[in-house]
Amino acid sequence: GAGVSQTPSNKVTEKGKYVELRCDPISGHTALYWYRQSLGQGPEFLIYFQGTGAADDSGLPNDRFFAVRPEGSVSTLKIQRTERGDSAVYLCASSQGDEAFFGQGTRLTVV
Amino acid sequence: GENVEQHPSTLSVQEGDSAVIKCTYSDSASNYFPWYKQELGKGPQLIIDIRSNVGEKKDQRIAVTLNKTAKHFSLHITETQPEDSAVYFCAAILSGNTPLVFGKGTRLSVIA
DSSP states (O other): OOSOEEEOSEEEEOTTOOEEEEEEOOTTOOEEEEEEEOTTSOOEEEEEEETTEEEEOTTOOSTTEEEEOTTSSOEEEEEOSOOGGGOEEEEEEEESSSOEEEOOOEEEEEO | OOOEEEEOSEEEEETTSOEEEEEEESOTTOOEEEEEEEOTTSOOEEEEEEETTOSEEEETTEEEEEETTTTEEEEEEOSOOGGGOEEEEEEEBOSSSOOOEEOOOEEEEEEO
């Protein structure tokens, strides 16, 4: 596609529920990144894929967070037993080389 | 790991004036330094970047300078316009598909 696409753009969920956030990277980009951005802060790294494998998941805050990229293209970020503190904008980026291009983000609100 | 500090956190300038945003980084091995512009409700947009083998790069009204010895780099916007109003983020990485480390951002307001 022309750019990185994230769905949904907004998600409101109840505390304790499970959510999935989707990222469609730029076609041909082998690297895919998930970041989390809280209000007034810069993006914070969560996990990075090179192809299908997670090359670095050191940013995942705990075991409630998991991400997959089974075919090396689309990725899904999964959050179990959501907590109010998980509320943030979740950003996805892809790259082929150093230049990383971001999607518009998914705003997750846990009520 | 890398740590990026950015300042100021907010900056207001009159239309037509220049704006300068400064960042420092901690890892001397970092060699790629992009700048992103983020408008309300949108994802960060790459506006300019610089690699460690050059000291300055320009693109129309935007320029970035890098001082490797001091480990700091700056974004310069000249002839600012109201549409330049946004949050700007600097970042640093060691080149090679490693995750970007971002500063906390600068909210730039250009007053017409």
